[in-house]
Amino acid sequence: MSALVILAAKEIRRGIRNRWVVATTLLMLALSLSIAFLGSAPMGTVGAARLSVTVVSLSSLTIFLIPLIALMLSYDAVIGEVENGTMLLLLTYPVARWQVIAGKFLGHTAILAVATAVGYGAAGLAVGLTEDGTSSAVWLSLATMTGSSVMLGAAFLTLGYLISVIVRERGTAAGLAVAVWLVFVLLFDMSLLGILVADKGATLKADAVSLLMMLNPADIYRMLNLTTSPDIAALSGMVSLGGRGALPAGVLIAALTAWIAVPLGLAALIFRRREI
């Protein structure tokens, strides 16, 4: 068995043991089901399929929740083990440093994937199957949302590892993780909005805004899920952005992949140089 698989399997086993898997899965399930059944009630019968409404609500929620869960899983992945001494022993085994990071990444991503797939899948099935007229396009957007939610989580996992290999103390890592969450989930959009209002469209055009949004994995996720399907774009109020500055899904997925790969690579590089 390769070291990578052994390390990932250990991380999953640990997730099951300390109830992370159960807790996150139940949380996602509870939230998505409550949105599916209660969240769409005030809409009454509008033209849109109920599942479309659910997808919009769920993805707005995901932007807050998934980065938080991912950062909580990853911020102490390295520094925690360095502090309690288990890393010292692990690194004397025939595993390369990058494998330690990559193994944790695979294990944690699997945990996130299970929680997301179970949670959103259940909501999708509950809404989609109880209602006629859910088009295949809507099903596709649900699948896209589930997949991109896992990718969003993966991006914040790798940001967490990056924090974890840089800091000298676990407390610092926790503080930085909160800061990263605040910046990407709240402050970035608020400042972008502020700039746009002040600018009044004089210099910043729609494509420039789209490019700026690529600097934030949460915004890439937003664009990917709220602008690529016309039905959903109409519902989410992203029509203007979707109409003019929208980037093709392929570009957005590539950008999100870069947000996973670059911090992961950096974390592995920094960890390689670190003395334990």
Added chain:
Amino acid sequence: MSGPTVEISNVHKSYGGKQAVRDLSLTVDPGECLALVGHNGAGKTTLMKLMLGLVRSSAGSVRVFGDDPGESAAVRDRFGIGFLPETVSFDAAMTGTEVMAFFARLKGVAVADGMALLERVELADAAPARIKTYSKGMRQRLGLAQALLGEPRLLLLDEPTTGLDPNLRQAFYGIIRELCAGGTSVILSSHILTELEARTDRVAIMNQGRLVACDTLDALRDRAGLAVRVRLRVKQGDAAAIASRLRSSADLARVNGQYVDLACGLGDKMMVLRDIAALGPDVVDVEIVPPTFDEVYNHFCLKEDRS
């Protein structure tokens, strides 16, 4: 196998401004058992970390199985290295069995072999329990078991016998002897100097990051030139008379009732004993105390501190 297992030449290691290891050279051959002794902070743990590639040397070179332990080529070499850290810790939520299986898989060893090692350190009964319920001694035994996985060719043990009860300690040294006979190089550090006597081939004494002496225990004793103490038991009241007859051959340390304590150099020991034998039945008993390892150790460390 060709060449030494460990070859360290002129290694320096500093953390920030603090020099942990200074200009240290050392070779360890296959099948050799080397004891590292020194106070806390003498650089023993740093030296082990250098050999494991956990830290990089500031200057000089470290070679283990011919490779630099810090390079990625050395990852494969670690299949043949066992390590027990000074304070060993495991994921507390895992059971002994799970931890052992995990480490066995990483080392490419059959999980059953790992379980056999747990039995060997008398942990078989506790194996299904979580590590958080283990005592310090049990963790230490688990640490020992994982270090022995995969019949390592180099075994690095940092304070291995702390927390082991006496019979397990005996068993531990038995295992070490067996491994050395099979060609494994063992490097162990210990504070309990007396227990290293007759159990290691060579002793390396470290002080403030420097290797102050490295030789067999007997050779170190010779070099230290410490006195052998000889205690005679004589008939009550004869002590003063006997002492005056031996004044020419040995230093008189103490005379007390029926005891006469003498001190002499290692080289003069036989001569003194012949003189004592010549005293005939006046001497009831003779006890010879060679310098202890603690004294030898103190001698080298103090000499270093003075210079």
